[in-house]
Amino acid sequence: MLQTPRGTNDLLPAEQAAWDYVSDHFRAICAAYGYGEIRTPVFEDTRLFQRTVGEGTDIVEKEMYTFFDRGGDSLTLRPEGTAPVVRAYLEHGMHRLPQPVKLSYIASIFRYDRPQAGRLRQHHQFGVEALGESAATVDAEVIALLLHLYRNVGLTGLSLQLNSIGDAACRPQYIEELSAYYRSHTHALCENCRNRLERNPLRLLDCKEDSCQPFIHAAPHTLGSLCAACDAHFDTLKRSLEAMDIDYTLNHTLVRGLDYYTRTVFEVWPEAVGRQSALGGGGRYDGLARHIGKRDVPGIGFGTGIERIILNLERQGLASAADVPFGVYVATLGDNAARYGIGLVNDLRQRGIRALMTYKSRSLKAQLRQAGNLGAHYAVIVGDDELEQGKALLRDLNSSTQELVDDSDLAPTLERLRAGN
RNA sequence: GUGGCUGUAGCUCAACAGGUUAGAGCUCUGGACUGUGGCUCCAGCGGUUGGGGGUUCGAGUCCCCUCAGCCACCCCA
Incomplete structure (x- = not known):
């Protein structure tokens, strides 16, 4: 892998x-x-x-x-x-x-x-x-x-x-001063510090070795020079x-x-x-x-x-959770409704509304479950019955209430609901 | 680059002193409920036990190598 x-x-x-x-x-x-x-x-x-x-x-x-x-x-x-x-x-x-x-x-x-x-x-x-x-x-x-x-x-x-x-x-004078100080203690320094003394004296002050700490404390400070x-x-x-x-x-x-x-x-x-x-x-x-x-x-x-x-x-325990953006799930039953759903989802997306639906034929139950999992606020439910009437069920997934809405009112209604969200 | 600890489904973890087909919860999918989510119950999907080699009748378990993560060093962000 x-x-x-x-x-x-x-x-x-x-x-x-x-x-x-x-x-x-x-x-x-x-x-x-x-x-x-x-x-x-x-x-x-x-x-x-x-x-x-x-x-x-x-x-x-x-x-x-x-x-x-x-x-x-x-x-x-x-x-x-x-x-x-x-x-x-x-x-x-x-x-x-x-x-x-x-x-x-x-x-x-x-x-x-x-x-x-x-x-x-x-x-x-x-x-x-x-x-x-x-x-x-x-x-x-x-x-x-x-x-x-x-x-x-x-x-x-x-x-x-x-x-x-x-x-x-x-700085050059300080480094000279620092080096002079350290040179007088070369024998007591760790191996790393002996290298630093030659290559990059300032880094002597970075040493974490216990045995070198006393030298760091006693070394001249940059601020002093x-x-x-x-x-x-x-x-x-x-x-x-x-x-x-x-x-x-x-x-x-x-x-x-x-x-x-x-x-x-x-x-x-x-x-x-x-x-x-x-x-x-x-x-x-x-x-x-x-x-x-x-x-x-x-x-x-x-x-x-x-x-x-x-x-x-x-x-610090400050994990920031993502805000779930306003979303609509279009659930359909049957081939005709599925085609209608594709058009509706497309329309909602053109309006900037997060709109989701299933990609294959699934039970209404499964579709609503997915709607909940995806964090949708509303579901639009369309089957043959609704299609015949030119209406759709608009379900509020938080309150579990729903009403029959005219097809032409659907998008404007959802835009209004999003604005109030 | 040095030393040490760890490594089992996507996630969190089980598996007596090596012993049959490696389990559970969560997630996901489906069903109970043929057009109504969250709860409950049932089922399914999902693993070459990080990878390779070795020991053994037999390895998730022991040994070696390797990869990755973590801890300390080093260093810095």
Whole structure:
């Protein structure tokens, strides 16, 4: 039996309601904040991600779905949402638009990873990017939008983890400081950390190894070595968040996995016990555009996992059931009535009414049972008797009452009933 | 990529210490009620016990491999 590739899922009609629910909220909030939706290709030139995400990262090193097309070009299934949007901004000359340009997206993301609950090889993200403005008030807006989304869909008990990792002016010095500190303790570090020290020192702060925790605690903080400009930027961000009554937790170990981040970095975590997977995260990436084009474009954005939002809603017991749309079931008896029924159903559908009927000859009992199962509100019952009189029985399936209605009144009556539903 | 747990109808689960044709509930279909749903009762459909190999007279049950899901790690969404 063939099945979905590992780490991928079918989204069935019954599960669609939850997706629509969160997607509708996301789109409404984006509209309120002035973010326009953008769609970029599912695959891009492999170099886009190599240059922006960073050669030393897990994504580029071992998680990308990369392939050569028939023309010999190396393409990669989108492993994250930001780089393609920045690419589109540059490609379409959006620097001529009023800045910042605020874009939102709903996109599939692909990463070759070992699957687990809430961790898939193809997952989906809501994301937002504000491009062309470096003011920290934009950072605050982006964070507010994300938390607004979580609040509106009903997620509670979340914590905003916040940090600033500096920029080109001060980060190199910090990394030097951090490396120097760690080099003095090399002998006591785990093997992984010894590698990090060489390859990606910032990630030393991410280590979960017990024996490394004391070093993380004692290590110099990024916040302690920010340059004046970054310090002021972070200060404005904090004050802006406070102005919106947004609580945050300063987390000096939060450095994010991708190389392109500068200054602001943040994640939102579910409150649940143990180390949970982040619901969403993002940050500022003022150096990213340079890797793609000739222009410097400051930017800030977030990505948040749709499957994880829904998973957490379910864990909170907030499964959203689909509303059953107004519907009519046309039950017929006999060949003549069946033909009449096909015409009636067709007419109702042209009017936008959900109309259903059986595809083969079945007992009236079976047809009404199916009408109930399909969630129809009304049944139209037509047999030879009704056909002769030019009438049909209109049955209210909730109240179990029915009346004889003129054929010509049927559709208008149902339209009226739908309006009142 | 590492370690561990799990895997029986569409769903939720049974099946003594290996022993005849692997059961039940729900769902679906039909009937009791030849033109009136939901309740009840009856019946039917539905499984190469995730897949492959091995041990054995005999494997859902034991062993190996493999696939998938889950948990922890890794990492993040």
